[in-house]
Amino acid sequence: MIKRLLAKRSVVWCFGLMACLAGSLLPAYAAAPQGETHLITMKAVNLPSGQLAYQMLAYKIKSKDGEIRDVTDRYEQVPTVPGPTIILTEGDVAEVTLEHGIKGSKLPVSIHVHGVHYKIEDDGTIKAMNKKVDSAAFPGKPYTYHWEAAPGTAGTWPYHDHTFGNPRLGSEDKGLYGAVIVNPKSGKVPALIDGKIVDVNLSDVKREFVLWMHETTFWGAEINHLLDGRQIPLWSNPTVGARLGELIRFHVIGIGTAFHTFHLHGHRWLEQGTKNVVDAVNIGPISRQSFVVKAGEGVGPGAWQYHCHVLQHMQSGMMGVFRVVE
Amino acid sequence: MIKRLLAKRSVVWCFGLMACLAGSLLPAYAAAPQGETHLITMKAVNLPSGQLAYQMLAYKIKSKDGEIRDVTDRYEQVPTVPGPTIILTEGDVAEVTLEHGIKGSKLPVSIHVHGVHYKIEDDGTIKAMNKKVDSAAFPGKPYTYHWEAAPGTAGTWPYHDHTFGNPRLGSEDKGLYGAVIVNPKSGKVPALIDGKIVDVNLSDVKREFVLWMHETTFWGAEINHLLDGRQIPLWSNPTVGARLGELIRFHVIGIGTAFHTFHLHGHRWLEQGTKNVVDAVNIGPISRQSFVVKAGEGVGPGAWQYHCHVLQHMQSGMMGVFRVVE
Amino acid sequence: MIKRLLAKRSVVWCFGLMACLAGSLLPAYAAAPQGETHLITMKAVNLPSGQLAYQMLAYKIKSKDGEIRDVTDRYEQVPTVPGPTIILTEGDVAEVTLEHGIKGSKLPVSIHVHGVHYKIEDDGTIKAMNKKVDSAAFPGKPYTYHWEAAPGTAGTWPYHDHTFGNPRLGSEDKGLYGAVIVNPKSGKVPALIDGKIVDVNLSDVKREFVLWMHETTFWGAEINHLLDGRQIPLWSNPTVGARLGELIRFHVIGIGTAFHTFHLHGHRWLEQGTKNVVDAVNIGPISRQSFVVKAGEGVGPGAWQYHCHVLQHMQSGMMGVFRVVE
Numbered sequence: 014m015i016k017r018l019l020a021k022r023s024v025v026w027c028f029g030l031m032a033c034l035a036g037s038l039l040p041a042y043a044a045a046p047q048g049e050t051h052l053i054t055m056k057a058v059n060l061p062s063g064q065l066a067y068q069m070l071a072y073k074i075k076s077k078d079g080e081i082r083d084v085t086d087r088y089e090q091v092p093t094v095p096g097p098t099i100i101l102t103e104g105d106v107a108e109v110t111l112e113h114g115i116k117g118s119k120l121p122v123s124i125h126v127h128g129v130h131y132k133i134e135d136d137g138t139i140k141a142m143n144k145k146v147d148s149a150a151f152p153g154k155p156y157t158y159h160w161e162a163a164p165g166t167a168g169t170w171p172y173h174d175h176t177f178g179n180p181r182l183g184s185e186d187k188g189l190y191g192a193v194i195v196n197p198k199s200g201k202v203p204a205l206i207d208g209k210i211v212d213v214n215l216s217d218v219k220r221e222f223v224l225w226m227h228e229t230t231f232w233g234a235e236i237n238h239l240l241d242g243r244q245i246p247l248w249s250n251p252t253v254g255a256r257l258g259e260l261i262r263f264h265v266i267g268i269g270t271a272f273h274t275f276h277l278h279g280h281r282w283l284e285q286g287t288k289n290v291v292d293a294v295n296i297g298p299i300s301r302q303s304f305v306v307k308a309g310e311g312v313g314p315g316a317w318q319y320h321c322h323v324l325q326h327m328q329s330g331m332m333g334v335f336r337v338v339e
Numbered sequence: 340m341i342k343r344l345l346a347k348r349s350v351v352w353c354f355g356l357m358a359c360l361a362g363s364l365l366p367a368y369a370a371a372p373q374g375e376t377h378l379i380t381m382k383a384v385n386l387p388s389g390q391l392a393y394q395m396l397a398y399k400i401k402s403k404d405g406e407i408r409d410v411t412d413r414y415e416q417v418p419t420v421p422g423p424t425i426i427l428t429e430g431d432v433a434e435v436t437l438e439h440g441i442k443g444s445k446l447p448v449s450i451h452v453h454g455v456h457y458k459i460e461d462d463g464t465i466k467a468m469n470k471k472v473d474s475a476a477f478p479g480k481p482y483t484y485h486w487e488a489a490p491g492t493a494g495t496w497p498y499h500d501h502t503f504g505n506p507r508l509g510s511e512d513k514g515l516y517g518a519v520i521v522n523p524k525s526g527k528v529p530a531l532i533d534g535k536i537v538d539v540n541l542s543d544v545k546r547e548f549v550l551w552m553h554e555t556t557f558w559g560a561e562i563n564h565l566l567d568g569r570q571i572p573l574w575s576n577p578t579v580g581a582r583l584g585e586l587i588r589f590h591v592i593g594i595g596t597a598f599h600t601f602h603l604h605g606h607r608w609l610e611q612g613t614k615n616v617v618d619a620v621n622i623g624p625i626s627r628q629s630f631v632v633k634a635g636e637g638v639g640p641g642a643w644q645y646h647c648h649v650l651q652h653m654q655s656g657m658m659g660v661f662r663v664v665e
Numbered sequence: 666m667i668k669r670l671l672a673k674r675s676v677v678w679c680f681g682l683m684a685c686l687a688g689s690l691l692p693a694y695a696a697a698p699q700g701e702t703h704l705i706t707m708k709a710v711n712l713p714s715g716q717l718a719y720q721m722l723a724y725k726i727k728s729k730d731g732e733i734r735d736v737t738d739r740y741e742q743v744p745t746v747p748g749p750t751i752i753l754t755e756g757d758v759a760e761v762t763l764e765h766g767i768k769g770s771k772l773p774v775s776i777h778v779h780g781v782h783y784k785i786e787d788d789g790t791i792k793a794m795n796k797k798v799d800s801a802a803f804p805g806k807p808y809t810y811h812w813e814a815a816p817g818t819a820g821t822w823p824y825h826d827h828t829f830g831n832p833r834l835g836s837e838d839k840g841l842y843g844a845v846i847v848n849p850k851s852g853k854v855p856a857l858i859d860g861k862i863v864d865v866n867l868s869d870v871k872r873e874f875v876l877w878m879h880e881t882t883f884w885g886a887e888i889n890h891l892l893d894g895r896q897i898p899l900w901s902n903p904t905v906g907a908r909l910g911e912l913i914r915f916h917v918i919g920i921g922t923a924f925h926t927f928h929l930h931g932h933r934w935l936e937q938g939t940k941n942v943v944d945a946v947n948i949g950p951i952s953r954q955s956f957v958v959k960a961g962e963g964v965g966p967g968a969w970q971y972h973c974h975v976l977q978h979m980q981s982g983m984m985g986v987f988r989v990v991e
Contacts, residue, residue: 127928130964133965133966133967138930142986143968161963163963165860165933166933208489272598272623272947278462279462281492287613290493290494291494293623295598295626297925297926299928311487312458323596323623324596328508533817534817598949607817614938616819619953638784641785641796642795642797644788648950648951653834
């Protein structure tokens with residue numbers, strides 16, 4: 014534990030030094046961040062519904078120059094499904110502390126993150142699996158994870174519990190999941206806009222919708238850039254909205270056991286990492302699809318349905334609306 | 340309704356004018372077509388099998404110069420599963436009128452199309468969903484859909500009912516589905532030919548096979564370009580045929596609830612939109628794969644099986660033959 | 666049979682002639698190889714577990730100059746699940762003889778291969794399917810398959826039985842499957858290394874892990890290039906290992922009926938044939954994913970879990986460890 018704290022301190026200490034020797038003294042995965050440092054505290058708690066959920070308690074961002082700004086109020090001060098979306102840029106690091114707030118259980122709860130760099134201590138698994146440490150919070154004993162959004166990790170990644178329950182493989186299916194969006198250093202992503210493949214500036218995106226596909230339900234959240242990145246919990250099968258012509262970014266992620274096909278009416282997009290123009294994509298558990306559309310492009314305003322195209326899921330109500338207004 | 344008819348008339352009127360002001364007077368999604376106008380009438384009917392099916396009644400194509408040619412006889416004058424394939428080119432528009440011919444039911448039946456541009460009135464959903472109109476045919480009251488194969492919509496897209504049945508989400512699983520192929524304006528698609536990735540001229544493709552994967556059965560149709568685009572219904576798990584060396588285009592589309600892997604013996608192709616060389620691809624409901632092969636390339640003539648590689652589906656007889664002859 | 670033997674002999678005879686007229690006398694799929702000829706004998710047998718398995722009996726490689734080297738001892742002299750991995754390079758050919766060693770059954774057993782070129786006689790299916798021949802071994806009657814790893818066939822391909830059992834569609838689900846890796850002539854594959862997309866020399870890859878995803882179990886094998894390509898059977902849900910910084914190639918292949926999402930902790934890679942950076946991919950039966958990672962890149966040593974991310978599969982124990990040590 015002391016070793017962990019020391020490691021943490023030395024990284025922090027580096028921030029103020031332009032000529033930090035991190036490169037020679039520390040392994041690559043612990044180098045000083047080239048971007049911002051995200052200091053995050055979350056808590057895993059019970060919901061009245063019987064689900065479990067992550068709650069944002071505190072979120073501060075430290076710039077390279079050491080300036081700190083508190084962005085906690087971007088988040089609702091309640092637990093949500095999906096959990097809070099964490100937005101990084103290539104070069105950023107995050108220190109995420111998790112508190113155990115699940116009543117009636119002493120089982121460890123964790124955050125296992127995808128995509129970004131982290132050491133085995135930060136794997137979010139139990140010691141029996143990672144051979145090193147119970148990488149999880151216990152009642153009264155928070156746990157801090159160190160992540161590095163290194164170059165090459167741009168993308169939309171899930172995080173989720175990997176220790177709670179019996180067997181101790183995690184309770185992601187109970188609601189303990191959320192997304193980490195790592196934006197590319199370039200600030201641009203390819204998209205199909207006005208019928209052409211172009212690079213879109215992410216700073217021009219007005220809203221982002223995170224939609225999780227879990228068995229027969231969508232669970233959603235909005236990140237509203239017109240409101241300084243405010244995150245709006247949308248819960249199940251939500252109506253999401255946009256003004257005609259706005260650039261909108263969708264992040265669709267699977268979780269649980271079922272396979273899905275995500276379809277959005279009246280819109281089409283570039284399948285991630287390819288030149289394939291689609292309006293429906295296969296989504297398996299933890300597979301994902303991030304894409305930008307121009308709201309109502311070529312089709313105008315309307316209550317455009319999005320739904321799973323697996324017939325049984327659709328008939329179980331796995332649908333929502335993308336409302337485009339003038 | 341009058342508004343709809345007027346909109347239609349103004350578009351038609353534009354066709355004869357070279358200096359049509361459509362660009363400034365009409366929204367982008369109602370601009371004068373840069374290509375041909377497809378005037379199509381179909382009917383949704385019962386089959387003796389208990390399935391439902393679309394039937395082609397009339398198909399006329401109006402050129403930019405206003406010349407009309409009747410291509411109805413490209414289609415069998417009977418209802419088929421899958422429904423008639425509609426073939427457009429980027430820049431074309433289609434006016435598709437659907438008649439309700441399902442005996443014993445007054446429930447609305449519709450055509451919801453993927454990929455192309457259309458207004459919310461043409462969504463093929465009920466008013467409770469699209470908040471505008473019952474976008475569907477009722478007994479004695481046909482409904483006309485306006486589609487625009489705008490630039491950037493090239494691809495193989497499904498169309499299907501989205502209103503029949505209870506709940507009114509559609510009866511695609513009963514047989515009410517078909518394909519729209521939007522060919523790129525360039526006339527070319529990438530393909531793996533003689534071991535190299537090249538651009539193939541679609542005008543060199545001799546036959547196209549549309550194969551739908553529905554639960555444990557393939558449902559197919561052939562478009563034969565040696566017979567001026569004649570469409571040949573193939574029904575279930577068909578044998579399809581080609582001469583050695585012919586360029587053949589497959590369109591594989593999923594529907595219903597099951598996930599599949601489409602495999603074709605002895606041939607390999609470029610996974611759509613990528614450089615991935617495959618001979619088996621994941622197909623979920625409404626996900627799709629369009630590709631060109633040279634029949635028998637490097638392997639010669641033979642009764643080459645195609646089948647779902649999900650073992651249970653294969654054992655249920657989800658197989659057909661791609662017969663390549665000299 | 667005589668015809669087959671003659672064809673075989675004429676091909677062999679060609680090897681010693683620089684000015685072989687194969688191009689004009691033989692169809693393309695029987696041309697003289699531009700690379701090496703792999704002479705392989707395998708046997709399909711029963712395992713005490715009730716499974717069936719392929720066993721390597723003999724493996725010789727003949728160079729273009731006619732030199733022969735025996736590489737049989739790269740393989741364990743026992744039947745394994747998955748079966749022996751066969752490694753070719755674009756331009757190579759293989760003659761694979763299969764013996765029938767399944768006790769208590771006279772049903773034919775075969776090898777149906779994916780990806781490479783072969784004639785319909787080498788399809789590994791029964792005559793009722795391929796309309797030509799029972800392309801399979803019977804008790805006392807081995808069968809020889811001719812494969813050509815022609816240009817454009819680079820990739821990781823499954824082979825499996827396609828005739829045993831009732832119906833005679835194959836017993837791949839009983840253990841009769843293995844992989845053919847066709848390496849590109851260029852010797853290079855794209856990979857995400859140190860956060861950048863680069864071309865990796867396959868000669869720099871130290872170990873390859875072949876992991877089959879079958880219902881709720883991984884079945885694996887290692888190809889160790891530090892031990893001259895020795896193949897090490899790993900059986901079910903194995904721990905695989907690497908030294909920090911080594912280039913490691915994974916080949917993940919589905920089989921059977923279930924769909925999976927393959928996830929590896931702490932690492933990310935390029936989805937095959939795309940620029941999509943992933944750490945989880947959809948794997949259906951016979952769909953596959955081949956990729957290179959730098960062991961522990963940016964994350965250091967550790968017991969990094971790999972597992973199916975379908976929750977029910979994970980909870981059924983569909984997990985293993987990628988152990989990275991310094």
